Amino acid sequence: MNDKKDIQGKTIQERMAEEEQVQEKTDAQGRKWRKAYFGGGEHFKNWLAQCKELGEVMVEEVDPTGYKCFEEGGEKLYRIWLRMDATKEDDLF
Numbered sequence: 001m002n003d004k005k006d007i008q009g010k011t012i013q014e015r016m017a018e019e020e021q022v023q024e025k026t027d028a029q030g031r032k033w034r035k036a037y038f039g040g041g042e043h044f045k046n047w048l049a050q051c052k053e054l055g056e057v058m059v060e061e062v063d064p065t066g067y068k069c070f071e072e073g074g075e076k077l078y079r080i081w082l083r084m085d086a087t088k089e090d091d092l093f
Contacts, residue, residue: 010066011066012066012067015066015067019038019062022038022079025081031083032083033058033081034081034083035081036054036080036082037051038078038079038080039077040075040076040077040078041075044078047080051080054082055082055083056082056083057080057083058083059078059081060078060079061076061078062079064076
């Protein structure tokens with residue numbers, strides 16, 4: 001198990017636990033968004049295409065520090081946020 005600390009003084013396990021807590025956000029217009037995906041690469045592209053079919057999508061780039069595979073590969077890390085009206089959300093969750 002890798003318990004090395006990143007430049008923020010956190011282990012990868014701590015960073016992942018923090019990310020797991022990030023589930024919803026509200027934008028400047030007061031609209032609520034639900035996180036649908038966290039990752040990168042080809043998986044990101046597939047998730048993005050699928051999420052676009054479900055509703056309005058917002059993509060947020062995330063600092064990859066501490067995620068060794070993303071750092072070493074120079075790959076970007078993203079969150080996909082999905083906004084839906086209440087009736088669609090009730091059908092999914």
